[in-house]
Amino acid sequence: MIRSFLAALRSRWPAHALAIAWMVLLACLPWWTGLPSMLALAVIQATRSPYLQPYAGALRRALRWGLAGLLIASYLAFDHRALGLTLTMLAALVGFSLLVLLESWQDRRSQRNAALAAASPEWREMAMAPIGPAETLIELLPPTWLPVDGAEPDIRMIDAHRCRIGADACIEHVEPQLSMAPGQRWLAMPMTAWQGVVLYDREHRKQYRLRGWQLYGWHAGEAWLNRHDDQPPLALSHVLGQDVFGDTSSS
DSSP states (O other): OHHHHHHHHHHHHHHHHHHHHHHHHHHHSOHHHHHHHHHHHHHHHHHTOGGGGGGHHHHHHHHHHHHHHHHHHHHHTOSSHHHHHHHHHHHHHHHHHHHHHHHHHHHHHHHHHHHHHHHSOOHHHHHHSOSSOGGGOOOOBOOOOEESTTTOTTEEEEETTEEEETTTEEEESBOSEEEEOTTSOEEEEEBGGGSEEEEEETTTTEEEEEETOEEEEEETTEEEEESSTTSOOEEHHHHHHHSOGGGOOOO
16 A cells, blocks of 8 residues: 555656746746746636546646745735735735636546536447337328219218208318328318318217318328428327317307
8 A cells, every 4th residue: 555655656656846937937927927837727727627527636646736836925915024924914815716627627528528528428339229119100091082963972072162061060161072081080171261170979979170271181080181292290189289260160
């Protein structure tokens, strides 16, 4: 243990010798000449330039020992030793406190950057990772428009723009075109002049008039709609949650 301590001391002796020499130099110079050098070292240490990272330990030693030399020079500059000692002690308290705050801030910053680097995946892992889970892939079935008459026996046109579904459901102001979802629970009919779409839920016997929307496709029995060809489609559940319900009616 003693041998390892002596070996470490010998390996660091040149650095400590330079630091002591730096302290003696600042102590011998007037304090007003050493102060700009110390401020310049503090600014360099605070900026943490990547080019100076190999010299981070030397900069810290230069600040610590240089501050001690600067305090000695400031003490020697006073003729009144009692006043000089008081002001020097006050300057030492402030200077070393700021130095400790600077070093602790840099240490926390380094630890945070290391933690972020360890938590983030390598670029190779990111490049090889799949873009989203495979089960979230949605494939829409394009709608197939058929004439209403002849599509199903219980669906027929009463006149040019009125459709009867079953015995009691009537959809008005629609074109004589029909698209059925897989499973045939949902029916879609374009509104007059293709100004929107009417969706009819045969299970709950409800119709939804969505003006300005058009049927884009079907997925898992649900309609997907958009307003324009350059707009991504949205599921019916999302459209009903954001659309104006004043334009939605039920039979």
